[in-house]
Amino acid sequence: MKLKHRIRLLALFVLLSSLSACAAVQPRDREFLADEMMYFDVDAQEASWHLHVEEVLEGSRGGFSGSGGGCGCK
Numbered sequence: 007m008k009l010k011h012r013i014r015l016l017a018l019f020v021l022l023s024s025l026s027a028c029a030a031v032q033p034r035d036r037e038f039l040a041d042e043m044m045y046f047d048v049d050a051q052e053a054s055w056h057l058h059v060e061e062v063l064e065g066s067r068g069g070f071s072g073s074g075g076g077c078g079c080k
Contacts, residue, residue, distance in 0.1 A: 031039065038044075061067050
């Protein structure tokens with residue numbers, strides 16, 4: 007009985023803590039979210055260079071385009 011109660015309490019805690027993470031963004035704060043620093047790949051040329059370096063270090067190339075089965079069927 008105690009285990010069931012603890013599981014329910016834990017589930018309620020997780021649910022309530024996940025709801026508290028949501029917040030409305032004020033119009034005056036949206037300019038900060040649209041800043042270039044908030045993007046993962048700020049500079050496409052720099053991202054391309056990092057991808058090239060990663061390919062050279064791993065000895066691999068490609069694999070970032072469309073997917074296919076390799077058997078020739080579509």
